[in-house]
Amino acid sequence: MYRVRNQLGCSDSLQQSCKGDPVTVAVLDTGIYPHPDIAGRIVAFQDFVNHRNQVYDDSGHGTHVAGCIGGSGLMSNGKYKGIAPQCLFCVGKVLDQNGDGTIDSMYQGLLWVINNRLRYHIRVLNISVGITESSEKNKIEELVGLLEAVWKAGIVVVCAAGNAGPESGTISPLGNSQKVITVGCHEGGYFGNRKNLCENYSGRGASSMMYRKPDIVAPGTDIKSCHNRGNYYVRKSGTSMATPIVSGTAALMLQKYPYLNNEQVKRKIVYSARDLGDSWNKQGWGMLDIDKLFRTIR
Numbered sequence: 001m002y003r004v005r006n007q008l009g010c011s012d013s014l015q016q017s018c019k020g021d022p023v024t025v026a027v028l029d030t031g032i033y034p035h036p037d038i039a040g041r042i043v044a045f046q047d048f049v050n051h052r053n054q055v056y057d058d059s060g061h062g063t064h065v066a067g068c069i070g071g072s073g074l075m076s077n078g079k080y081k082g083i084a085p086q087c088l089f090c091v092g093k094v095l096d097q098n099g100d101g102t103i104d105s106m107y108q109g110l111l112w113v114i115n116n117r118l119r120y121h122i123r124v125l126n127i128s129v130g131i132t133e134s135s136e137k138n139k140i141e142e143l144v145g146l147l148e149a150v151w152k153a154g155i156v157v158v159c160a161a162g163n164a165g166p167e168s169g170t171i172s173p174l175g176n177s178q179k180v181i182t183v184g185c186h187e188g189g190y191f192g193n194r195k196n197l198c199e200n201y202s203g204r205g206a207s208s209m210m211y212r213k214p215d216i217v218a219p220g221t222d223i224k225s226c227h228n229r230g231n232y233y234v235r236k237s238g239t240s241m242a243t244p245i246v247s248g249t250a251a252l253m254l255q256k257y258p259y260l261n262n263e264q265v266k267r268k269i270v271y272s273a274r275d276l277g278d279s280w281n282k283q284g285w286g287m288l289d290i291d292k293l294f295r296t297i298r
Helices: 002-008 012-017 061-070 103-115 137-152 239-256 262-271 290-296
Strands: 024-029 042-047 088-093 122-127 156-160 181-185 216-218 223-226 233-236
Touching (some): 012 290, 024 061, 024 103, 024 239, 061 088, 061 223, 061 233, 088 103, 122 239, 181 239, 181 262, 216 239, 223 239, 239 262, 262 290
Parallel strands (some): 024 122, 042 088, 122 156, 181 216
Antiparallel strands (some): 223 233
16 A cells, blocks of 8 residues: 555645544445454444354455555554545445355445445445346346445445456446446556556446446555454455545545535546546546645645
8 A cells, every 4th residue: 555655646744634524434345354453443344244243354355445445554654554544434244255245235235334324424435346247137237226326325436347357348237337436457557567467357348338437547456455364464456456545535535525525526536537548448537646636626
């Protein structure tokens, strides 16, 4: 996360300037581990997979995602802190230890978020989950409908483009919704000609779409963030890692400017993006630019 914050212009001084009440971010994932960088800020936890009561993460994916959003960096002297290090977490476990889940568990998780949005003051929802097209098209349509209802309720919904690229039309069905902020991976040339970058398999929008997807891109290769085991941090890659960087940015915005609504947050994020000169179905509006974003908010 250190290089990501530097790359996107999320300086310590910018973070410190964002005074205000911490924003609650809902995360639907594999759960969350009470990592020292996160502990004390988990306001709610619900398990839709194993139906346990205690806070846990038997995969590590959800903990890594949460660290990208708002880990404090306590165990790294701030080096690996997330984008919004004061935010609160409302976590629904919808994926098992292998990162697999069902449409039903995701549906229950979304319903839980929308029903508890006022109770926990949820302003942002992160979904670092790629769902593939399946024979259950009716269920997927219901899921997308509920996802859009979450957006209509005023929550900033941020979804991963998925890792099924690079062919056209490979964005996850949840990310195809016009309402949500869909995030793809891109390193913006940071790694030069290195192979196996996240951007090479990030989901691509379909050229036939009436609107362009993904909406924006963020770094997603070798992101070092919180681990659910004793060595505290681990590197992971994928659109799952790029997505919480945008969610953390939304939380930081709302912490400083709580009067913004979700439509305004989306517009300001995409309109301040840095054009990478890549195809629209790969980069959307471009690379997230946190420094420019905060300089242009009025």
